[in-house]
Amino acid sequence: MTEAIAAPASAPVEARARVYGEPLVALPPDLYIPPDALEVILEAFEGPLDLLLYLIRKHNLDILDIPMAELCRQYMEYVDRIRAKQLELAAEYLVMAAMLTEIKSRMLLPRPPREEGEAPAEDPRAELVRRLLEYEQIKYAARQLDELPQVGRDLHLVHVYLEKVAVARLPQVSVADLAAAWEAIVARARRNMHHHVTREELSVREHMSRVLRVLSVEGYKAFSELFDPAAGVPELVVTFLAILELAKQRMIEITQAEVYAPIYVKLAEADPDEREPESESE
Structure with a gap:
């Protein structure tokens, strides 16, 4: 007499999520997840000047004596990343990249000897330094203003109706x-x-x-x-x-x-x- 062998019970499948209280074991076949849905942007900049100022402060560079070669290299790495994914956001960054390339090229050109009494030639980085210093001051002022208490964020206005009759003050009779x-x-x-x-x-x-x-x-x-x-x-x-x-x-x-x-x-x-x-x- 042959004894029947009971089949082992299958292990319970763990639910991936719950929808309206019901366990969801498998993902729906028509579920669409965009490619960049789970992309995390760790650093977001408000413009090319913000990016340049970030790179200068990150590497502890002297803003009055910027090493253009290293700054151009790091700047172009970031521009290449955003241009590959969001071309419409890279337009203003490309304008700044062209400006940095021009400054770098002017600094590589040999300078003619200066005659006696002639004023020294202007540093090609002077305009960039001026814009960076102005942007840093504006950004600091904006941060200081943002730290002030704001209605709706840090405090709320309370309107109280007081029934009061205003009595006109007449001149005193002497x-x-x-x-x-x-x-x-x-x-x-x-x-x-x-x-x-x-x-x-x-x-x-x-x-x-x-x-x-x-x-x-x-x-x-x-x-x-x-x-x-x-x-x-x-x-x-x-x-x-x-x-x-x-x-x-x-x-x-x-x-x-x-x-x-x-x-x-x-x-x-x-x-x-x-x-x-x-x-x-x-």
Whole structure:
């Protein structure tokens, strides 16, 4: 009797990846991977001057005395690499390569003897050195600016709405302004003055209440409109004392829009009905 031999179980195949939670064992046959998809660029330069400055700093060369032969060789190696893969990016590098070749050729040519008193010939590398120094300064300044805090990268602006009513600050009314306004009112009253021989008792408190009633109805009033020139000087004096007393007790405010403008009187922000005049003058 022949015994059946069980076939060994196949080893589990390790999944290459998971798509939507399902293991992917084999790559799809229609999967396309570009040739340069996994290419890693270790060094990227912003232009030919950036590449030249990198080569000079990498090999610790003197920028004022550049060895053109070695610099041209290393520069052309990089240009050949990028020209083989990305020809459209190598155009400006080829212009710089032509300039380097010209400088190298001019340095290899023999120089004629210099006569006495003749200025020395200009170094063919002078223009290149000038451009490299200017580019290095600009690059350093750009790095310094990039290190400054930037909105959106290092910090974010916070806008907070504050409900606030702006109150215009009016000029302060001085004592001289009040005196001048008072003299104008008295002068106008004297022109309309009539001779009366009577004894009249005038109450400052009563006039204070009258001024408050007028202001509570109209809100504000011109300083001169609070006086009645036809009532006589005693009436004007008592009204003026009432206005001063109300201002002292901060029940009214005396303001003007600008210097030498008409003076106005208005109620203070506190409710005048909640405060009674503190004193009475006869």
